[in-house]
Amino acid sequence: MRSPRRTGSPPGEPRRIAYLYLLPGFLVYAAFLLYPLLRSVQLSFYDWDGLTLGRWIGFANYREIVSDEGLRAAFGHALVLIVFFAVVPVCVGLVLASILNRAKVRGLPFFRTVVFLPQVVAMVVVAVAWRRVYAPDGSLNALLGALGLDSLQRGWLGDYALALPAVGFVGTWFETGLVTVLLLAGMSRISGDLYEAARLDGAGPVREFFAVTLPSVRGEIAVASTLTVIAALRTFDLVYVTTGGGPGTSTSVPSYEVYHRAFELGRVGSAAAVGVTLTVVILAISLLINWIGDREAAS
Amino acid sequence: MISRAEKSANYLILVVFAVFAITPILTVLQAAFGPSDAGGGGGFGNFADAWRIGHFGTYLRMSLAVSVSVVVVSVLLSILSGFAFGVMRFRGSGPLFYLFLLGIMMPSEAIVVPLYFDLRSLGLTDTFWAVALPQVAQSVAFGTFWMRAYFRSSSRALVEAARLDGASTRRLLWQILVPLARPAIVTMTVLVFMWTWNEFLIPLVMVTDENLRTAPLGLAFFQGQYTQGFTLLAAGAVIVATPVVVLYLFLQRHFIAGMLEGAVRE
Numbered sequence: 262m263r264s265p266r267r268t269g270s271p272p273g274e275p276r277r278i279a280y281l282y283l284l285p286g287f288l289v290y291a292a293f294l295l296y297p298l299l300r301s302v303q304l305s306f307y308d309w310d311g312l313t314l315g316r317w318i319g320f321a322n323y324r325e326i327v328s329d330e331g332l333r334a335a336f337g338h339a340l341v342l343i344v345f346f347a348v349v350p351v352c353v354g355l356v357l358a359s360i361l362n363r364a365k366v367r368g369l370p371f372f373r374t375v376v377f378l379p380q381v382v383a384m385v386v387v388a389v390a391w392r393r394v395y396a397p398d399g400s401l402n403a404l405l406g407a408l409g410l411d412s413l414q415r416g417w418l419g420d421y422a423l424a425l426p427a428v429g430f431v432g433t434w435f436e437t438g439l440v441t442v443l444l445l446a447g448m449s450r451i452s453g454d455l456y457e458a459a460r461l462d463g464a465g466p467v468r469e470f471f472a473v474t475l476p477s478v479r480g481e482i483a484v485a486s487t488l489t490v491i492a493a494l495r496t497f498d499l500v501y502v503t504t505g506g507g508p509g510t511s512t513s514v515p516s517y518e519v520y521h522r523a524f525e526l527g528r529v530g531s532a533a534a535v536g537v538t539l540t541v542v543i544l545a546i547s548l549l550i551n552w553i554g555d556r557e558a559a560s
Numbered sequence: 561m562i563s564r565a566e567k568s569a570n571y572l573i574l575v576v577f578a579v580f581a582i583t584p585i586l587t588v589l590q591a592a593f594g595p596s597d598a599g600g601g602g603g604f605g606n607f608a609d610a611w612r613i614g615h616f617g618t619y620l621r622m623s624l625a626v627s628v629s630v631v632v633v634s635v636l637l638s639i640l641s642g643f644a645f646g647v648m649r650f651r652g653s654g655p656l657f658y659l660f661l662l663g664i665m666m667p668s669e670a671i672v673v674p675l676y677f678d679l680r681s682l683g684l685t686d687t688f689w690a691v692a693l694p695q696v697a698q699s700v701a702f703g704t705f706w707m708r709a710y711f712r713s714s715s716r717a718l719v720e721a722a723r724l725d726g727a728s729t730r731r732l733l734w735q736i737l738v739p740l741a742r743p744a745i746v747t748m749t750v751l752v753f754m755w756t757w758n759e760f761l762i763p764l765v766m767v768t769d770e771n772l773r774t775a776p777l778g779l780a781f782f783q784g785q786y787t788q789g790f791t792l793l794a795a796g797a798v799i800v801a802t803p804v805v806v807l808y809l810f811l812q813r814h815f816i817a818g819m820l821e822g823a824v825r826e
Contacts, residue, residue, distance in 0.1 A: 276648045276650060278648070278729060279649075280644075280650065282640045282648075283640070283644045283645075283656070285637050285640060287656075290660065290663060292693075293693050294671060294701065295659070295663075301674050304674055304677075360570060361573070364567050364570045366570045369574075374812055375578045379581060379585070381754055382758075382804070382805065383779075385777075385780050385797075385800070386588070386776070386800055386801045389793060389794075390584040390585060392783075393584075393790055438581050442816060491665070491667075495667045495668075498780075501760070515669070516669050520761070520764075523673045523676070529673060536671075539669055
């Protein structure tokens, strides 16, 4: 019989048979994720071209991430992408969702279907579409021409200064729908009484937003931030298909560097070090955002 | 309380945002169905041309084989491991679960480099297995997390009652819990299918044989090689996106709920 103090744990006696149920999944997981992860860490301490014998070089590959201009720039580009993939969508999503939440408009399910659609389309397809938008004879330049802004027309992805923001904007487009749908779901759970009380206190839409809406969706904001920041850091397909890291190295990002170094430059150890660093950064950021979310919720 | 003006403003925002979200996709659709710039007939003819020139038949077959295998194997393994974590008590369950959680957050970039070189020395690169198995591992990490959450929330009274009736562990899982878990399993199935279908880095690294390319990979190469115009590329893009989009239109509640609740992976 179970004792009362165990109520928090799953029911049933301690059972050895659990290991048997766990075993097949764990074997695949260990062989194709855990072991390669450890191997990645190991490789990151070597200078290896993938063919000849590797040479142990300690932390040199990691030092290079700090000292090498190209790699430092790649991580810097990732920060820029975070602004486009996470900061802008969360801000825009908050405004849109709170406006939509105030007035119960019809057609919301259809709207949700449409703005969520980019999430299910393969990133390669998204990249093909946006390459077309940004092409010299593409729809963005056509739009500018129609508005009489011919002077602004250019090959967006071939421009050293504008290629990175152009790629980032695809992220804004991609993530805003997800964030808005997520925040709308959170806001629909806020009790109407809270708004009623705020309105009786004479709060306008803006104060209502800061006093009621914003504090109530902190959890959703944390989830949205985690998702979008990780998506920004993992941008590979988009860069590979739209710019290939160029022009020059103006859109290279850590994920792209992993691929580029391991399979195009033959610098396997360095690629592994970038991959390990990226993983650590992703883990740290998700833990940090969740920690902030929890602490805020507790206060 | 809400004024008429505000209501109209809301509809305006809805429409503008929806148009913004859909325009790039419509651009592709329009080009794909429009007059051909490759000298063909245009319309559906574009798809036939893209299919023939871009070998999308081969790529779709490979994608379908990989996605279905990854879904079937990982759902099965996740049900087993999620059941162990969610319903049973055993030594080390906490740390072992955290080990699985690690896999949800770990990016493919962390594993793809050693995986390629290790599989190459085993002679396994350029095979179906090199594309499918790493994705089974990633999906099992997510699926274990997902099914554990479901089994934990499923009625404890039910499990206790089944135990008192003398149901074996196996019967408890397959005849009592799994039928009730159908919605959770459907959600996991569509998510894993979508992730596998859309995956790019793993097939890109693991495969050079053209016959083993998945659909997104085939599209990326088609874009690189076929530069005479946009129509056929657009048609190819539509072909690659359609299976998941159709699934989404029918099961969108599973997609949205799954990606928002269990959304730690992507």
